[in-house]
Structures are given as structure tokens and as C-alpha cells.
Amino acid sequence: MPDDFNLKSFLADLPHLPGVYRHLDAEGTVLYVGKARDLKKRVSSYFQKTPSSPRIAHMVARVERLEVTITRSEAEALLLENNLIKRLKPRYNILFRDDKSYPYLMFSGHQTPRIAYYRGSTSGKGRFFGPYPNAWAVRETIQILQRVFRLRTCEDSVFANRSRPCLLYQIGRCSAPCVNLISAEDYQADVDRAIQFLDGRANEVMRDIEQRMHQASEALEFEKAAVLRDQVAALAKVLQQQSMEKVGNDDVDVIAVAAAGGRICVNLAMVRGGRHLGDKPFFPTHTLDDNPTDVLAAFVAQHYLDNAMPAVLVCSHVLPDPDLIKLLAEQTGTKARVLVRPQGLRKIWLEQAVKNAELALARLLTESSARVARTMALATALDMDTDEAALDVMHIECFDISHTAGEATQASCVVYKHHDMQPSLYRRYNIAGITPGDDYAAMRQVLTRRFSRVADGQAEMPSVVLIDGGKGQVEVARQVFVELGLDAHTIVGVAKGEGRKVGLETLVFVDGRESVALGIESAALMLVAQIRDEAHRFAITGMRAQRAKARNVSRLEEIEGIGAKRRQKLLARFGGFTGVVDASVDDLRSVEGISDELAERIYQALR
Structure with missing residues (x-):
């Protein structure tokens, strides 16, 4: 314990009140966060009896200081404890990944509600069902609702501008409220039945549909009765599939x-x-x-x-x-x-x-063992430390440049850490101010932007910096690192082999070591190829999105008679460029400022 901290005195002064306590090490790093109904009893117990597990014993041995926060209740302490655990991620707390954003099924607040997959806050307009464990479960439920109740899934901007029913109507998955092939009242009744179904009242819905089917038949409305008969059949099939897994209506x-x-x-x-x-x-x-x-x-x-x-x-x-x-x-x-x-x-x-x-x-254990083996193989090939602790923190960043004939140049940075890719740490960089197609200048720009933050102490230095390229790209990287005062020995280039055949790649170094050809059977090469291919994929998807955005806007600009204001109105009306492409001549004609002739010109130019 430090001289200015007296554990015995600290424990003696603790109150018999609820609160949160924190164990800190000599550097002031929080090792553990806990809550207590009685701070004095709980915190004192760490130093008066045998710890509950080796992990806690190891933690107590490193404790140099304690901090407490008194709360009004144990419930408030529970909330504060978990907020601190999520923010501080203490080494000795049990931690779950903070990715608990679950998908929901949403009925929109539109006058004619749509059903949709949704993630985010459920405090907005609409009715939300869930959460669901994964996206597949939501989409399966949407398909059921489409088959049985024929509810719409289209965006409101598309719904407002339809002049004829879409394919979903043709295949019996939507009742086409967009073009009034079903009344607003009847459509809302189908929405209400779908909500009843999701609330676990499927049998009530079945009886209601059967009753309406018989009434339609007695009234000689055979077409309506046939639609209801199909609904009954679809719902019966769903209920039969679920009969073995249903008990009550509880969540x-x-x-x-x-x-x-x-x-x-x-x-x-x-x-x-x-x-x-x-x-x-x-x-x-x-x-x-x-x-x-x-x-x-x-x-x-x-x-x-x-x-x-x-x-x-x-x-x-x-x-x-x-x-x-x-x-x-x-x-x-x-x-x-x-x-x-x-x-x-x-x-x-x-x-x-x-x-x-x-x-x-x-x-997980099988996959983890394979991942650890590949990390170790690469560390061995690079003459790096291969003990377990070093492998666990091995941090690799890979950079790649992507463009199409110099257009929409982007650089990607992907991260491999803890024996796996870390998508949340990926970054894209828009490259500007260079000669189109100059990959060396693009690489210099992205590395300078990324590692200037390392040189300033604002970011972590990776264990390995992979460059997708040969000696030229590696030399550019070396120059950047030297200019920034960083260790260039971390740079490794991945040079493509003859004919760009997979397995013929070689690793290029900047410290005088000979290039290394790992061979197609090498576990290290498998890992390098995985990281490089991920960087390439990430760069290409960003480049394509940027290029498409630029080209789509320019395609509208190239049409005679379309200026900035008309382009903005078109994009707003149809929810983006794709909506403009899908619009009919009549749809285009309905936009303010678009004449019959101009609508025809736009329609033809985009096809």
C-alpha cells in the first residue's frame, strides 16, 4: 500500500451503507468494481477471509488503494456498478461484449403501417415486437406475416409514389394498399390481426378469419372467401409448425x-x-x-x-x-x-x-485453438515473441489502397487482435490531393494520417504493420515511419507472387532481412492472406460506394434540364437515386418542375 493510504483506517471509516467500491493498483488502474448492500462488511471481507477464487486472490494481492461511492439504495448501486464495468472494463470483473443491440420487428406509425426489421431505440412512433436473438428470426417472422396477412414492407417514399402494384402483390405477399386494392379499414384490420398473432392469440385470429370466410361465402362473395381461405390455410400451416414448441403466451x-x-x-x-x-x-x-x-x-x-x-x-x-x-x-x-x-x-x-x-x-474452443496456432506461426515467421501473453496482445494492422482508374481512391485499415479480426476498429480514409492512380502517394497519405496520432501519443502502436504491396510500397512506409520517429521494423510488406497466384506471396522487410516465401501450406501465410484479403474487401466496398454515389449524382446532372434544385427534388421524392431509376414516367411527371418531355428524357437516360 502507498504511504498516504492506510487500509486499516480506511476500512474502519467505511459506513454501513449501500454503494460501489473500486480496487485500484499502484498505477491507479481500476482492477475490480463491485456493489454492496453494506460497504463496510463487503469491502472488509476481501481482507479478512480466504478469497472466493484464485482470480480474486490474485486481484487482492495487487490492490494498493480503494475508492467507494455511497448510493441511496442497492438498486442504484447495481446500476452504477454496471455502468462503471462497461466504461472501465476492469481486468478482474466478468465482462460481456457490449453488443447487446437486438433486432425488433416494427409496425411503423404510418397511416397504412408497414412491417420492417428494426434496430435502435423503441421509444419512437410505431409498435415494436421483440427483441429477437438475431436478424434471421425477425426476417422469418416477417415472411410469416406476409404469407398470412399480406402486409406491406416497402418504404413510405416508395408507397407514396406507386402507380401499380409491385411483385409482392403478384405472388400473394401484399394486398397492395398503395394503389387502393384493399381499403384502409380492411388493411388496418389485417394489421390488428397480425399484432394479435404476435401477442400469442393466434387461435383467436384463426377463428375470426374462419368466421369472416363463412360470412363471405354465404353472401356469395366467393373471391373474398377464397382470399380468406388462403389465409386460413397459411395460418394453419404456421400453427402446425409451432404446435410442438408453444406453451402459453408468456415471454x-x-x-x-x-x-x-x-x-x-x-x-x-x-x-x-x-x-x-x-x-x-x-x-x-x-x-x-x-x-x-x-x-x-x-x-x-x-x-x-x-x-x-x-x-x-x-x-x-x-x-x-x-x-x-x-x-x-x-x-x-x-x-x-x-x-x-x-x-x-x-x-x-x-x-x-x-x-x-x-x-x-x-x-469456440476448436476455432480458438486454430486461431492461436496461426498467430503463433506468424509470430515465429516474423521472429517475434511466441509466449502466450505476447500472442494474446499481438496487434496487426493492414493497409490497402483501392480505386478504379484513379477514381474514388480509398485506403482501408483493418485490425487483427486477440487472435481474430476486429471490425469495430476498422477505418477507411478518403484520399485526396494526389495524382489519380498514384498508389505510392495514397499509401504515404494514409500512413501519415494514421501514425501521426501514434507519434503524438494519441493512439496505440501495432505489433505489425502489414502493407499490401512489394518493395516500393514498403519503402514508402519506411520513409513515413522514419519521418515520424517510429520503429520501422514493425513494417512487413506482402508482395504478390508470379501471376498473382495464391500461395506464392512473399513477406518483404525493411530491416535488411531477406524476403520470406512462406509456402502455400503455411499457417502463417493463411493468416496473412486472411488479413490482406479483408483489407482488400473493406477498401473495395468503400471505394465502390463512394464511386457509385459520385456517378449517380453525375448521371442526373448530365441530363439536359436537370439542375441542382430539380435533382434535389427528385432524390427527395423517391428516396434516393435507386428510387428515381425505378420510377415510371408518370411518377417522374408528378414531381414539381418536371414536364412530360423532361420526365420522358429522365426515364430514357437512366435505362
Whole structure:
């Protein structure tokens, strides 16, 4: 402990109040964040008894200072604890990736609602259903609603400008409210039935459709009766498919924890309105020596402070803190029932979730071993440190330049770290002020922009800087690093082989080492090729998007009679260039300032 910090005095002065405590090391880095109903009892326990796990024992041995924050309640402490964990990512806390943005199915607030896939805040206009575990589950549900209730999925800008029904009407997936082939009242009734279906009241919907079908038949409205008959058949097929997985109308989350090979998987299966929507695995970090119950508690606390908690939680293990659900209820307003020994179908769901957790964990361990082996192979080929700690923090950045005959030049930077690609750290750079097609100047510009921040101490220096190119590109990189005062030994060029054949690439260095041809069977080359190809893909997609944007605007500008104001009106009316291309002559004619002749000219020019 530092001289200015007296642990005994600090513990003696702690109050018997709720709050959050933080363990810090000699550098002031937060090692661990925790909450307590009674700060004095909880914090003192770390230094008065044997720690609960080797991980906690290792953490306590490094503690040099403690800080506490008193809160008004334990529930408030829970919220503050998790906010600090997400922000600080302490080394000894169990951490889950902060990617819990789940997709929803949305009914828009439009007068004629559309159904759509949605991510984001659910506080806006419209009706939201979910969350769903993945995008596939949302899209499958949308397809069901289209088959049964024939609801629209088109954007409002497209809906407002249709002059004839689209293909979805032709194949029986939409009732074409855009061109009034169904009345607004009847369409809204179909929307209401779809909402009933999602609320778990499918049998009521079935009875209602059957009753209307018989009424239409008795009134000799046979065409209407046939449409309703098809709805009944489609809904019956859906209900038959779901009959084996439906119990009640509850919203249920099934949480299963599995441990193997020093890693833990938390598998979350979602049931909404009695329908099993699928599951999603999570792999927390900092869980060495932790038992599944502690991991379960960490997941429940972190997950349900950010996401709606359903009425029922089915868990594979008992929560160690019986008051956790009560604390979450105070924060979220939802009090859930926790089942650990479920019966009937919920028991089957839990068994499936446990099995899926075990399979996901086995797959992760297999993939992780292969990734670690490839990282080690590359480190060996580059004469770098190959101990476990060094491999875990090995940080590779790869740069590539992409353009089409000098047009829309872009540079990409992709990142490989912790034995995997890190898309959240990718960056694109628009290149300007160079001679079109000058790849050397483009590389110089992107490296100068990226590594000026390293030289200024504002960014981390990678372990390896991969350059997609041979000696020329590597020399440019060396010059930039020398000018910035950085270690040029980290630069490695990836030169293409004869005929650009895969497996004939060589690694080019700037420190006098001979070029290395790894060979097609090399695990190191597989990793280098993966990183380089990802950089190339990322650069090309950005370049194409930039080029398309520039070309699309210019295509409109090239049409005689289309100036800035008319172009802006067209793009606004049809929701972008694609909408203008898809518009008919009549649609174009309806835009203010577009004459019959000009509409025809635009239509022909874009085809």
C-alpha cells in the first residue's frame, strides 16, 4: 500500500451503507468494481477471509488503494456498478461484449403501417415486437406475416409514389394498399390481426378469419372467401409448425451456462408470445476459475439493465444473490419469476439451451485453438515473441489502397487482435490531393494520417504493420515511419507472387532481412492472406460506394434540364437515386418542375 493510504483506517471509516467500491493498483488502474448492500462488511471481507477464487486472490494481492461511492439504495448501486464495468472494463470483473443491440420487428406509425426489421431505440412512433436473438428470426417472422396477412414492407417514399402494384402483390405477399386494392379499414384490420398473432392469440385470429370466410361465402362473395381461405390455410400451416414448441403466451428467456477448457458460454434463448425465436451464445472474458453461478449473475445484471426483462427467466443454475431480480425490478419496473427446475416444455427448452451452449463452446474452443496456432506461426515467421501473453496482445494492422482508374481512391485499415479480426476498429480514409492512380502517394497519405496520432501519443502502436504491396510500397512506409520517429521494423510488406497466384506471396522487410516465401501450406501465410484479403474487401466496398454515389449524382446532372434544385427534388421524392431509376414516367411527371418531355428524357437516360 502507498504511504498516504492506510487500509486499516480506511476500512474502519467505511459506513454501513449501500454503494460501489473500486480496487485500484499502484498505477491507479481500476482492477475490480463491485456493489454492496453494506460497504463496510463487503469491502472488509476481501481482507479478512480466504478469497472466493484464485482470480480474486490474485486481484487482492495487487490492490494498493480503494475508492467507494455511497448510493441511496442497492438498486442504484447495481446500476452504477454496471455502468462503471462497461466504461472501465476492469481486468478482474466478468465482462460481456457490449453488443447487446437486438433486432425488433416494427409496425411503423404510418397511416397504412408497414412491417420492417428494426434496430435502435423503441421509444419512437410505431409498435415494436421483440427483441429477437438475431436478424434471421425477425426476417422469418416477417415472411410469416406476409404469407398470412399480406402486409406491406416497402418504404413510405416508395408507397407514396406507386402507380401499380409491385411483385409482392403478384405472388400473394401484399394486398397492395398503395394503389387502393384493399381499403384502409380492411388493411388496418389485417394489421390488428397480425399484432394479435404476435401477442400469442393466434387461435383467436384463426377463428375470426374462419368466421369472416363463412360470412363471405354465404353472401356469395366467393373471391373474398377464397382470399380468406388462403389465409386460413397459411395460418394453419404456421400453427402446425409451432404446435410442438408453444406453451402459453408468456415471454420467457432461457439462460444456460456451460463451462469447458477454461472458457464459459452463456446461451440465451428467447420465447415471445409463446413462440421460440431462437438463441444467441455469449462468451464472457475474465472468467478464469469462476463458477457458472457467478457468471450467470454477471450476465443477468449486465444484460437486463440494458434490455427488457421478460416475465419468466428459466436458468440452468441458481442465482447466488436472491435479491438480484428484486434490484433489477426496481430499475426496470419488471419483476420476473425465476425457474431453475422447470417442467414440461420449458424443461425441454432448458435442455436444448444447455446443449446449444455446450456445442457453441466446443466450436469456440476448436476455432480458438486454430486461431492461436496461426498467430503463433506468424509470430515465429516474423521472429517475434511466441509466449502466450505476447500472442494474446499481438496487434496487426493492414493497409490497402483501392480505386478504379484513379477514381474514388480509398485506403482501408483493418485490425487483427486477440487472435481474430476486429471490425469495430476498422477505418477507411478518403484520399485526396494526389495524382489519380498514384498508389505510392495514397499509401504515404494514409500512413501519415494514421501514425501521426501514434507519434503524438494519441493512439496505440501495432505489433505489425502489414502493407499490401512489394518493395516500393514498403519503402514508402519506411520513409513515413522514419519521418515520424517510429520503429520501422514493425513494417512487413506482402508482395504478390508470379501471376498473382495464391500461395506464392512473399513477406518483404525493411530491416535488411531477406524476403520470406512462406509456402502455400503455411499457417502463417493463411493468416496473412486472411488479413490482406479483408483489407482488400473493406477498401473495395468503400471505394465502390463512394464511386457509385459520385456517378449517380453525375448521371442526373448530365441530363439536359436537370439542375441542382430539380435533382434535389427528385432524390427527395423517391428516396434516393435507386428510387428515381425505378420510377415510371408518370411518377417522374408528378414531381414539381418536371414536364412530360423532361420526365420522358429522365426515364430514357437512366435505362
